[in-house]
Amino acid sequence: IFIPLLGLALAFYFYSAPENFNEEMLRGKRVIVTGASSGIGEQMAYHLARMEAHLLLTARTEAKLQKVVKRCLELGAASARYVSGSMEDTTFPEVVVKEAENTWGGLDVLILNHIGYSYFNYFNGDVGHVRKLLEVNFLSYVAMTVSALPMLKESEGSIVVVSSVAGKTAAPFSAPYSATKFALDGFFSSLRHEFIIEKVNVSITLCILGYIDTENAVRAVSHAIRDTPAPKEECALEIVKSGVLRRRELHYPSRAVGSLLLLRDIAPDFLDSLIRSSYKQ
Ligand code: NDP
Structure with a gap:
C-alpha cells in the first residue's frame, strides 16, 4: 500500500507544484507590511521596493519609518508611504x-509581521502581559485581516503571516510569545x-522561521542560544516569494525547521530534550 500512496503523493505534488518566482510578479502590486521599521519587515520593504511594488509600511516609530520609506x-518602489x-x-x-483603501x-x-516586546525568561505569572501580547501579536493580525478581506477578495490577493518555530513546537523562556504564535x-x-x-x-501563507539575525532577536537571545542566526535579508526574500507563490507554509531556514517539525511528529520527547540542551546553562 505504501508504494501506490507514495506514487499518488508525488503525482499530486508535481501536478500542484507552484510556478517559479519572478520579480515582475510584484511590479505595481499594492502591499502593506507591518513591523516595517526594523528587522525582517524592513528588509521585506527593500525587496518589494526593488521589485517596484506600491508600499504602505507601518510600525510605531515614525522617524525609522521615514528613513525606510526614503x-x-x-x-x-512604485510608491511608498x-x-x-x-x-x-x-x-x-x-x-x-483604511489608509490603503483611501x-x-x-x-x-x-504582510503581517510585527511583534510586541516580551521578556526571554521563566514565565513570571504576569497575565496582563500575556493579554497585551495577544492583542499585539495575534488579535491585531485578525483585525487587519477582517478589515482588508473585502479588498483582498476583490484582487484575489494574499495574506502572509509571519510566525515562528515557537508557534509549532514550544521552547522554554518564551511562554507568552509562543502562545501568540500558536494562536496564529x-x-x-x-x-x-x-x-x-x-x-x-x-x-x-504561514511563515515558520528559525533564529534570524535581526538586532532585536540577537540582543534578546544570543546570550542563551548556541545556534548561529540565519540572515534577515535572505529570510525576507523567502517570505516575499512564498507569499506571491501562494504557498501554504514557508519553513526558513528550511533544513533546520524541517528537521525540527519531523522530530516533533515522530519523537517529541527527544526533541524537547534537544531543545532544552540547546540553551547555554
Ligand atoms: P523586530 O523586533 O526587528 O521588529 C519588530 C517590528 O514590530 C518593528 O518594526 C517594531 O517597530 C514593530 N512593533 C513593535 N511593537 C509594536 C507595536 N506595539 N505596534 C506596532 N508595531 C510594533 O522583529 P524581527 O524582525 O526579528 O521579527 C519579525 C517577525 O519575525 C516577527 O513576527 C517574529 O516573531 C518573527 N520571527 C523572528 C525571529 C528572529 O529570530 N528574528 C525568529 C522567529 C520568528 P516599532 O518598535 O517602531 O514599533
Missing part, C-alpha cells in the same frame, strides 16, 4: 487598512480551510 523610493501607530491600540489595524482603492498583499497557526489554518470551502481565492 530608502524604498531610492530603490525603485507610512502610517505610524501601535497595534496595542485596538482601532489602529483598521486605520492602516490611497489605492484596493490591496493585493497583506490555529486561526489562519482554520481560515484557510474556510476560504477553500467557500471558494474565496485569497491565499494564506
